[in-house]
Every structure is written in C-alpha cells, then in structure tokens.
Amino acid sequence: MISPRRIGAILKKELIQLRRDSMTLRMVIMIPLIQLLLFGYAINTNLREVPAALVDQSRTGLSRALVQMVEATQVVTFTHTFATPEEAERAIAASDVRAALILPHDLARRVSQSRDPAGPGKRETKRPVGQWIVDGSDTMVAAAIRGLRGMPLAELVQQPANAQVPTFEVALFYNPEQRSEVNIVPGLVGIILTMTMIMFTSAAIVRETERGNMEMLINTPVKPLELMIGKIIPFLVIGLVQVAIVLGLGNLLFNVPINGGMGTLLAVTLLFIGASLSLGLVLSTIAKNQLQAMQMTMFVILPSILLSGFMFPFDGMPKPAQYIAELFPATHFMSMIRGVVLRDATLVEMAGGALWLSGFTVVGLAVATFRFNKRLD
C-alpha cells in the first residue's frame, strides 16, 4: 500500500532542503527570466542588415537609385565599396562582408530591356540587371539574399506599381507581423522546462546516494514509488512557476498573445512536466554520481532543443529524424504549447501528443520505480 503519510514526509523533507539551497532556488527563477530576455531579444529568424559590398561599374544616377532601393529593403547594408568583383570576392573570403552586389557597365541598357514586355520578334533577350555574389555557407543568409532576386524595378523605370501581379496571395495567420518572438517564447517554455526539470530530478536520487543518505533511506519502510512521488511534487510546482514567468513576461515584454484556454495550458504543461520529471528520475537511477547525471541530462537536452522544432521547423527534417525526435517529450510539447498559446487548440485536437506525454510519464515512473532497488547488491 502506498502511504500518503510517507509521501508527505519525503515531500516535507525535500521542501526544507530546497528552502535551504538558495542557489537552486535562485536558478529556478533566474533561468527562465534571463533566458527569456536573452532569447526573446536575440533570436531573430528574419535576417536584417546583412553586411554587403557594392561594386558599381556603371556609376550612374540609375545605379545609385537602384542601390538605394536595395538598401530600403533592409535586408542588406552596404559597408564596403570596391572597384572590381575580384576585390569583393576577397572581402567575402575575409568575412568582411557576407555578400556583394555587382552592377555592370551596361546597367542602363539592361534596365530598359526589362521595361519592355518580352514578345515574339524581339531580338534581344532579357538579362538580369546585376549580380549578387553570396557567401552561401549559411543557408539563412543565402535565402535572405535570394529573396531579393525578384525585387520589382517598377519604381526605377517609372512603371505603374500594379503592373506586376503576384502569382499567389499569402495570408499569414497567428503571426501576421512575422515576429520571431511569437514562435520563440512558447518554445522557450519547452526548452526551459526540459533543462530544469530533467536536471533537477536526474540529480535527485543519485544525490541521496552521494551524500550517504541512501543506506538510511532503504532501511526505512519507504517504498520506491513513494520516494519518486515525494521527490517529483516540489518540482511540479517549480515547473509551473517557470511557465508562468516565461509566458507572463513574454506577454508583457514581447506582446506574445495567450490565445488558448488556461485549463488547456495547465493540462498540457503538467503533462510535459510529468514526462520530463519521470525521465529525470530514470536517469537518476542509472547514474552513479551527480556528474554522470549531468552528462546524461545534456545527452537528452541537446536533441530536445535541436530536434524538437524549437529552432528548426520539424517538418523540414528527414523522416527518420522526425521519428527520433518524436521520442522526446519536448517535441510533442513544442507543438502543443504553440498550439494552445497561438492557435487556441483544444486538448482533443492534440490528443496524440497528450497521450504520448501521459504514457511517457507512466512508463518513466514505472521504470524508475522498478530500477530503484532497496538493496545494495
């Protein structure tokens, strides 16, 4: 029989220890606070003001106007000017600039060609008006410059602006202004919970062993499951406090909306905290000391951050990687928390993820309980 009294005793003991461990308490608050501020401001997937070089071989009013139009897009800033393309290439190699725009001698003719509608009987074929040389190693930079390929020249050639009609119209739901924070902040909840929850619990059991308390503990009538539950509850509360900090401040500072219901949000978060804690406990029963526990935590945290869809879109990953990523609770939580916060998704709509997290928690707790041996052999 599981005794609430013994769970209460473990819980009380954990709370007293936590209260006396001021460093841990501070970390609990500071980790979400600092990381929210840092990542909220720093991470921006809309690339702006890439340093670029300009090689203007035409040196006309037209070329200067074109350069101004390019700068007006805010995608690049021209920081260097060179006379020849070779110099620009060297500057890219030296990493002084990430791209270079080369405007040829015959810029004016190319521009005027572009104005005439192409048709049969025309002798000259249309040619691009200039060329970008790009350091393509960073795909994000390359994609940003590529976005300039089809830049309309209407203004330059005094054409009516509506002469060019886009092929598709795009309606952006949930984040119409395309602010990165809207995607980053809910994702950050997943990252911070993964970090703190797994880290704290992975040390929880092994710390009893390291401090020499385990021999006393296993001589008492405490049952493994009681120990696990008693150790999990304080962190469940801590996890909720962290979520409140991240989403609350995210709303206040970065204007990230919380569209979903609070009940759904609480349910999804508790499911994920439970899964993370039970994973931490399993690690804690495997690790022989706290350093090993920390290493195992890192082993889990990195894929949780990189494969979960926090940084890179989940759908872009190859299928096998998606299967691996789906093993991690963070991956499911990432899509669920974004679903609740941004899209007002209901628990029923996210039943798959919710089931996975519940199953993960139960299995994890069972494995940790099973692995925790009340003997020394």
Next chain:
Amino acid sequence: MSDAVVETHGLTRDFGDKRAVNNVDLRIDPGMIYGFLGPNGCGKTTLMRMLTGLLTPTEGTARVLGTDLPGNAEGLKRQIGYMTQTFSHYRDLTVWENLDFAASVYGYPRKQKKSRIEELLTRYELEGQVNQLSGSMSGGQRQKMALAAAVLHNPRLLFLDEPTSAVDPESRRVFWEALFDLVDDGTSIIVTTHFMDEAERCHRIAILEYGIKRLDGAPPDLMAGLKAQVVQVEGNNLREAKRLLDATPDILSAAQIGARLRVMVRPEIADPEGLVRKAANLGASGMVTGTRANLEDVFVSATTGEAT
C-alpha cells in the same frame, strides 16, 4: 520453535571473486548485546547488511525476528533499527527535522510523535541541539542523534555498524551506557567493532577474519578458554627480544605494548616463563611474569590462522 532473534545457517556472500562472508552460522539470543569483532574488511558490515536484508546472501539462509531471509525484508524494516557506519541522516536538516522525518516514514503514531521525539532528545541530551543542522554538530552529538533516530520506532532488534569509530572515548562511554539502557528495556542489539574495549562490553561476541567466524562466546569464557599461556616481559632491548621470540617455534606471538612485551606461549609448555627468558636472551636485567589473558590475546590467537 526457536526464540533466537537471529539464526543463520551457512551464510555466504561473494563480491565477484572475493568471498566477503564465508559459511557463517550464528545464533543470537534476545536481550543481549552481540558484537562482531574483526579487522577492517573482515566481512562484519557485509554480514550485518545481509541480516537487515540490504544484501542478498549468495548462499545460506538467515532467520531474523522470525522472518526468513532472503526475501521478506520489507516487513522486517519496521521491527529493526539500523545505524550506519557513516552518518547517513540529512546534514542540511536540523535534529528535530531529521527525527520528525524518521518518525513519519516509520509511521509512528502522529499524536505521540512530538512527545516521543522530546523524550528521545532528553534521553540523549540533545535538547540544546534541537534546531541545529545535524551537519554542524560534533561527531558525538551526531552519533547520539543517529541512535535516537534508529530507536525512535521502538525496534526489537537494533543494528549498529561501528557506532563509535569516529567519536572520542568519553562519547563512547556515554553511548554504551545508552545501549545498556536499551537492552534493559528489552531491545536486542548487534554491534560491529574493531575495538577490544568495546567488544569486551558485549554479552557475547563473534570474532571474524576473512569472512570466517573464528570463535564466538562470552568474552570472559573466551579469555578463560584461551589455548595459550600469556607472559609479560620487561627489560632493555625489547625490539631485539621480540625478533628472537618471533623466531622461536613454541612462541605463538609477541607484541610490544609500551615498555613491555606481551608473549603467548603454547599451552603444553611446562615452564613458559623459563622458555621466554631463554629464547629472548634477556640476561639478568629482564623480568618475566605470567599474566591473565585478555580479549586481545583471544583475538590474536583466533586470527593468526591462515587465510582461507
């Protein structure tokens, strides 16, 4: 129906290739302090851990308080108290918090919990340390707190693993007084030690070496039954005398204690004093006197056997 608190048959435990406890038969009657005496690494702690169910025996069986081991250890936990060799309570909890934790996990009745803890604090003179973190107390105070925690739930059988190896002699004396009070209240106690004076306080002891039980019995009986004659040697040049004695076949052992040599001679030798005087080449200045065997002599004679 046996009323022994502990009874073992052929209890054996291996760690890999090493046999830590080898075929130990024990019978421990209630209402006494029973000591496991032996050097470090002789298997005392392993034997004790098997009796508390912490370790599974490789071979053999044990019956502790009527519970058969291996298996069934969980039910036993409530009836035994265990004090580990190194302090194993929470150093970042106060004395009260530690005892409160112990009381709760042992399911001590809630209403009587407070008065029971207060009673123990008074008995073990810890009233002044109630709100002190246990990690900041002296070794002697920590031992008393650990004892209080181990007996809080009124165990019938108390295991103490080298309880006083880290405390000063005065604390040790006080600690043993407390143990005799517990026995008086009906608790049976099993204690491991490598101190002769501590072993001498036990009602009965078992001498262990290389995991084998070499000898057991009450200390006075063991001393009386020693199969050797003990003589003391005083004089000059004792180191040289010891070397000479060690090389003599009929001398079992010779050990220097301060300004004297303590020498054990085979029991069949008719004139042990004469033999020692001659073998040690003492001359006129040396003094050889017969003396009574003590527990250390018993221990030495029991453990000079070969390793098995």
